[in-house]
Amino acid sequence: MTLPRLALVPGEPAGVGPELCLRLIQQARDYDLVAFADARSLRAAADALGLPLTLLPPDRPSRAPGELALVDLPNALVPAFGQPEPRNAAAVIGALRAGAEGCLRGEFDGLVTGPVHKAVINEGGIAYSGTTELLAEQAGCEVVMLLANDIVRVGLATTHLPLRAVADAIEPVALTRTLRIIDAALRRDFGIAEPVIAVLGLNPHAGEAGHMGREEIEVIEPVMAALRAQGLTLVGPLPADTAFLPAKLRGFDAVLAMYHDQGLPVLKYSGFERAVNMTLGLPYPRVAVDHGTALDLAGRGLADPSSLIAAAETCARIARTRRSTSGGTP
Structure with a gap:
């Protein structure tokens, strides 16, 4: 039985996204995750929270607690917790696009995304109204x-x-x-x-x-x-x-x-x-957290990972449903 393979994008590196990803991977999973992120930001979050992190190549299954397969997409710089940097806007958008492109190519069964900071992305010179709109434009669908x-x-x-x-x-x-x-x-x-x-x-x-x-x-x-x-x-x-x-x-x-x-x-x-x-309407399932970047909580270990955990579980469940209804192997 092939487990669902999900692309994971933490979002704004100065917010709670990276540490939520760290909390997500501390539990055993019945799906594979491949993160599209800056390795330095993930390690900084792991150090701040005192959580184990083992980064693996993107073609390696990562299901054990603390393991995360990674496509390393470096930011312009590693920001301080709670202090977003507009120069990282291109990397944040690039990670979203790369994860989604992998889904469009069939390399992943779904996309899970953390919170992004719209104002900072626009300050970085990228016109951005939301990830929903970005993914719809990229996939060419309503x-x-x-x-x-x-x-x-x-x-x-x-x-x-x-x-x-x-x-x-x-x-x-x-x-x-x-x-x-x-x-x-x-x-x-x-x-x-x-x-x-x-x-x-x-x-x-x-x-x-x-x-x-x-x-x-x-x-x-x-x-x-x-x-x-x-x-x-x-x-x-x-x-x-x-x-x-x-x-x-x-x-x-x-x-x-x-x-x-x-x-x-x-x-x-x-x-x-x-x-x-x-x-809804994309060629692949995309599920995101239902909250913002929580800059005031970043790096303090206080952010609740429940929404990201639910997003990953929901995305994996939908991927299995799509496979079963299309005759694929769940």
């Missing part, structure tokens, strides 16, 4: 951001937009594409034969029959009706203030929120530590 924990999966119809722009962004073509991608991912990546997706309304009370806005009537409902006719199981549009009640959630495989802060506060409140960020 994607959806979905966050998940053990309680709920929440997809986003729009991601990082000001509220003034959200209503205009809820339009039929994009909404149709988003729901199709989520449905396909639930079937392929989670093995759900007939997924049920709850769709939230944009307005309070899902528009109150048009009295609080007409986006539900004019955009959301027609899209849902057309997709139901094509075999998708969609519930809604639902008022967001009651859709996340536990009794209702038990009947849904995922919830589509119309904007970032409509759905993600509920997910993070229900289980932030084990939450992960997934990019």
Whole structure:
């Protein structure tokens, strides 16, 4: 039985990413990891936390505690903990691209990523809006951001937009594409034969029959009706203030929120530590932590590795599901 082989990118070297990777590899694993990172940053994190680290060539399996196979991609310099350096921006982006390229070539079964610092990357002269967008452009495909924990999966119809722009962004073509991608991912990546997706309304009370806005009537409902006719199981549009009640959630495989802060506060409140960020629609599974670089915690041994551990476990599980449904060897 061939174990899933995952590419691991720690992210911002001055943040908690490297030490989270060190904590991740202290446990035995039923998947192989190959890190795309600067060996010096990993060793600095290991020294700061007093954790064992044995770096191996990238073609060597690394499953024992403390072992990590590495593609060494040196930063311009090793930053002090908590002090990101814009000159490292090219190396951070290069590591993401290299890990993703390995997935596109079939060398890896999935990509696991730590937190990056958007502002520092842009200060380094690289236009960067997010890893989700970078990976979608590299793969040449449309994607959806979905966050998940053990309680709920929440997809986003729009991601990082000001509220003034959200209503205009809820339009039929994009909404149709988003729901199709989520449905396909639930079937392929989670093995759900007939997924049920709850769709939230944009307005309070899902528009109150048009009295609080007409986006539900004019955009959301027609899209849902057309997709139901094509075999998708969609519930809604639902008022967001009651859709996340536990009794209702038990009947849904995922919830589509119309904007970032409509759905993600509920997910993070229900289980932030084990939450992960997934990019649906890529040719390979990509799972990331659901938190930032935590510069104030870097190098102190205080960062919680639960989200990165959950990300790696989720990515490996999806890789196995994809193999089994495609007839490959899990």
